[in-house]
Amino acid sequence: MIKFAKLAVFSFVAVLLMAVPAMAQGTGEGFSVNFTGYFGVGLTVIGAAYGIGKLASSALEGMARQPEAAGSIQVAMIIAAALIEGFTFYALYICSS
Numbered sequence: 001m002i003k004f005a006k007l008a009v010f011s012f013v014a015v016l017l018m019a020v021p022a023m024a025q026g027t028g029e030g031f032s033v034n035f036t037g038y039f040g041v042g043l044t045v046i047g048a049a050y051g052i053g054k055l056a057s058s059a060l061e062g063m064a065r066q067p068e069a070a071g072s073i074q075v076a077m078i079i080a081a082a083l084i085e086g087f088t089f090y091a092l093y094i095c096s097s
Helices: 003-026 035-065 067-096
Strands: none
Touching: 035 067
């Protein structure tokens, strides 16, 4: 876990350092960079993918431990995944505008 945390922090710092030249660059003719919107979209997609992956992992583990409750776990998983996707689409809309 500590290796993952170090890698995550290093990656975040690297992305921020690469963003400095893009943010310092002036706008030319017809050239516009909406870096914050793109960065927000990236974070939204990564967060949604992580959340749905964790949700599916936990649901499948619960179904394996209690097969008699698999139906109710599956319904709850689908509802939660739909809520995550709805929030993701809303966040993508906000970031792109």
